[in-house]
Amino acid sequence: MGRLNGKVAIITGAARGQGEQAARLFVREGARVLLTDVLDEAGEALAAELGPSARYLRLDVSREDDWARAVSAVAELGPLNVLLNNAAVVFARSIADTTLEDYQRVIGINQVGTFLGMRSVIEPMKHAGGGSIINVSSIDGLQSKNGLVAYSASKWAIRGMTKTAALELGQFGIRVNSIHPGGIDTLMGNPAGIATADLDRYYTLQAIPRVGQPVEVAWMAVFLASDEASYCTGSEYPVDGGWHAGQRNPGLPGA
Secondary structure (H helix, E strand, O other): OOOOOOOEEEEOOOOOHHHHHHHHHHHHOOOEEEEEEOOHHHHHHHHHHHOOOEEEEEOOOOOHHHHHHHHHHHOOOOOOOEEEEOOOOOOOEOHHHOOHHHHHHHHHHHHHHHHHHHHHHHHHHHHHOOEEEEEEOOHHHOOOOOOEHHHHHHHHHHHHHHHHHHHHHHHHOEEEEEEEEOOEOOOOOOOOOOOHHHHHHHHOOOOOOOOEOHHHHHHHHHHHHOHHHOOOOOOEEEEOOOHHHOOOOOOOOOO
16 A cells, blocks of 8 residues: 555546546545536445545536546646546447447547647646546457447557657656557446356456456556556556467467
């Protein structure tokens, strides 16, 4: 414990899933955290549970004015030095069946929301003497799948924006990295609520043959937020059980 002592963070999409787990670990490791989401009831309840080191604020990441409110609110907790851009939506449909409205909604939340978040925290982090921006992309920002034209486009964009931001902001002591989860048992990744033991069957051919848990992504965020990652920027950190490395072929040696 104590890996994030003295840190002040904004976490988007913090009411459930990966964001909730990150909020719990950040507070446990000593950070003060502004939890943000559009799920007000769940967000308020989590902040109350986590105690005085956490507070909740409604934030639609696609709205500039909401980001201005968040930056103002987090100042009450201290100088801002961590942003975890976690909020996202997924939308699965073929290209032919994806409307422009569908596409723009995903881009607006996932891609524009990440851009606005990064831009909003530059000046506060400069004043704090530096910081860490952590952008949650996806394994689908490293590869893709059919049916994910909007989602994958947004996650590839986050990957590129992360590198641009790292190059621009490193001179101010601000590090920017991306996390690439794959196969994580959250409501987004498992909307049908399949039992973990049954879900594991879909991952038997990857290097770690099971589904991942949201806390495993959260631990990567803790590392990147901490001073342990002081020389890490512009990089991609998969948390995917080896999915991106490939799959074992049962017909070949070593399987």
